Amino acid sequence: MIYLITGGERSGKSSYAENLAKELSAKPMYVATARKWDDDFQKRIDRHQKDRDERWINIEKEKHLSEIDFSGNVAIVDCVTLWLTNFFIDTKNDVALCLEQAKAEFDQIVNQENATIIIVTNEIGMGVHAETHIGRKFTELQGWMNQYIAKRAEKVVLMVSGIPVTIKG
Numbered sequence: 001m002i003y004l005i006t007g008g009e010r011s012g013k014s015s016y017a018e019n020l021a022k023e024l025s026a027k028p029m030y031v032a033t034a035r036k037w038d039d040d041f042q043k044r045i046d047r048h049q050k051d052r053d054e055r056w057i058n059i060e061k062e063k064h065l066s067e068i069d070f071s072g073n074v075a076i077v078d079c080v081t082l083w084l085t086n087f088f089i090d091t092k093n094d095v096a097l098c099l100e101q102a103k104a105e106f107d108q109i110v111n112q113e114n115a116t117i118i119i120v121t122n123e124i125g126m127g128v129h130a131e132t133h134i135g136r137k138f139t140e141l142q143g144w145m146n147q148y149i150a151k152r153a154e155k156v157v158l159m160v161s162g163i164p165v166t167i168k169g
Contacts, residue, residue: 001115002117002152003020003118004153004156005118005119006122006159007160008126009122012161013159014079015162017076017120018030024074025073028055028074029059030056031068031076031078032058032060032061066108070115070117075118076117079120080121099145119149119153121146124138153168
């Protein structure tokens, strides 16, 4: 079962995903895709880790989600935007290659047996138009990957001001 939780910044996506995971499992997995860019970002990561209690199995994985055994588990992947950023940087902003690599990873995780994966993403294309060419390329990448995941997801929820709006499933 694949859930996609999408929405704008600070719309309540992660809180909704965490509550859903706790409803579905006594010991959910939390897969954080953030790369530790600097000390400030590390502090943000530390703060998020402290917010999760002992029920959570915390996994840090920047890109290769297929290396994780999701079988028989409920897991949150938070978030697609940071995950794609890692591909985007590592491929020197090659959108086609990023999309190919991310789709391949996604295809491997959704084929795991008996897994419930709750994927958190951002609708960055709904916000301010990116000022730079690279920013616009990334926005396109994010939109295409969101469409790819949504097509495969059984349930898609759009978070609006903390309110979940089911748009599929």
